[in-house]
Amino acid sequence: MTRFSRRQFLATTATASAVLALPNIARADGKTLTIVSWGGAYQKAQSEEVWQPAAKKLGIELIEETYNGLADIRLRVRSGAVSWDIVSIGAGGAARAAAEDLLTPIDYSVVQTENLMPDYASKNWLGGDLYSTALAWRSDVYGDNAPQNWADFWDVEKFPGKRAYRNQSLGHLEPALLAEGVAAEDVYKELSTDAGLKEAINKIASLKPHIATFWASGAHQAQYLKDGVIDMTSAWSGQIIPLIEAGQPIDLTFNQAILDADAYVVPKGAPSEKLAMAFLNEISKAEYQAAFSNRMPYGAVNELAYTSGAISEERAKLLPSSPKNVATQLSLNSEWWKENQTRAEKLYQEMITA
Template sequence: MTVVSRRTFLLSSAALVASAYVPAPSAQGRKSLTVVSWGGPYQRAQSQAVWRPAAKALGIELVEETYNGLADLRLRVRSNSVNWDVVSIGAGGAARASAEKLLEPLDYDVIDVSTFFPGYHGEHWVAGDLYSTALAWNTEVYKNAAPASWADFWDVERFPGHRAYRNQALGHLEPALMADGVAPQDVYTTLSTDEGLKRAIDKVARLKQHIAAFWGSGAQQAQLLNDGAVDMASAWTGQIAPLMKAGRPIAMTYAQGMLDADCYVVPLGAPHRELAMAFLNEASKAQYQAAFSMAMPYGAANEAAYGDGLIPAEVAATLPSSPENLAKQLRLDAEWWRDNQARAEKLYQEMISR
């Protein structure tokens, strides 16, 4: 089953056209680097906050392109037609690309990740930003007591009302197990058994009569909450933060949120591999990651971005990777999903269709 990424949903539903920055032809002898992402507002923020300043600091020209995900990367590598140097991709896509041997190993003698949060770089990828799937709700419906955990999301007696939940298993089996009493640190051990996988899917099945919509995009989850069609939802925090900022009666909690990463990778056979490593080192610096978090409601992977006032305290409090919010969440295990997604998704879709 083809899995459409969070960002593909976000951009297609935002009704905004990708705006790529393509510079004038390179000056004589000046080095050029091609960087690829998903287009739309996300890539514009990457370009303005990170890529262009990093390219300027390195004295190189930047060419930006857009793509449609792992399949595009796979095709170029396997056909020996790689003209990309750096690619922005989700953690799950990075894990699959690594397993398929589509990526260059990153050079950590060049790329400094000494101030990164632990676990947010690997042999073939380095995190560019962090995001979460969290519990969001209508504050006018739940005035006296707000839901504070996935157990509350499943508690239709204390918190009656319509729910929205994802139409894919990815990142949505873990909340079901936590709602069923599994400790966060035991979630993936439990999911790795047949009994645990069935337990998670059965837990969602028991809530089905209260799920008004199985959402398929970021725009849909936000619209359902904004219109009052549902009273609470699992939601990508980057979709909910703008509604809260606009004063809509919506709140969210990072408690038991599912934390995930957007990554940078270097395709196997990249024409400017050494320059790509230098670029990733520059782009990973705290000031660029802080600037991106100020432009988009995504968290920095570089912990130093939260120091020295780079991100104001009132903004940091809303971001998924601020140290306070980070401690409340479960990191999505991209390797587990790489190895188990096909089986889990088949069972999940069967449950939805019953």
């Protein structure tokens, strides 16, 4: 899943083109850092709750820009026109960027990880926040008899109603195997076989008569559910939680959800690489992570954000990375997707159009 489709917080093409025309600016004074994200409410919260307070603490000047995705990083690095020091990107995109040798490894002699959740401090990326692909439904349709796992999502007799599912394979093969009864720890082992991948595709194909739409973005899934176009859907938690908080008759479960990360990376050739590492270390602290999660419905990576009480128990119920919620989920394997997405996506699209 790319952030491009998930939040639709796009930078303008004109701005991106103008920035790409700039030469690589050497900023070795250790006082200026350029950080890039997706814009919109998400970046506004990153800036106000995390970046600016951290920059003030470190006594540095922060330049903020927006971008359109991995292609922008690729173009800058390969053209030698890197003016960005840190980029916010999905973990899957980070894994692909690393495979293309576009990133500088994270310096873990500077970035401290002892309080971070396992698996979210990779060689080339550092987790910034967490979100889930979860099962969501209209509570006014199902009441007390609501679906609670992916097997329920596929059970059209016990849980009749119109479904929606993603129009891309990323993060959406795993629920099919979980619905088939494959243990969470065996999902990627199964998907790595031709038979397992085919099983997942066929499982989704079997549900097509009950899928009213294959959604293309976070905005779509939320709107379809809010308007009653569908009764249940796979959904990104960050899109659904605001609807719940607003009092809409909508609910979700983190049981068997697919946990994924938004990450920070340092492009190869970043002008202020050493400062970037110090900044990543600072923004990984619990105080910033808690402030962001208290404002936006995305989970903290630093476990102290929960155990310190900076995030209340009531708020934690709605966050994918709270200790209670994370225990019931499957972590998305970005390395598997890096190696297999092209093949999986081809089969997935053939299934949708068949």
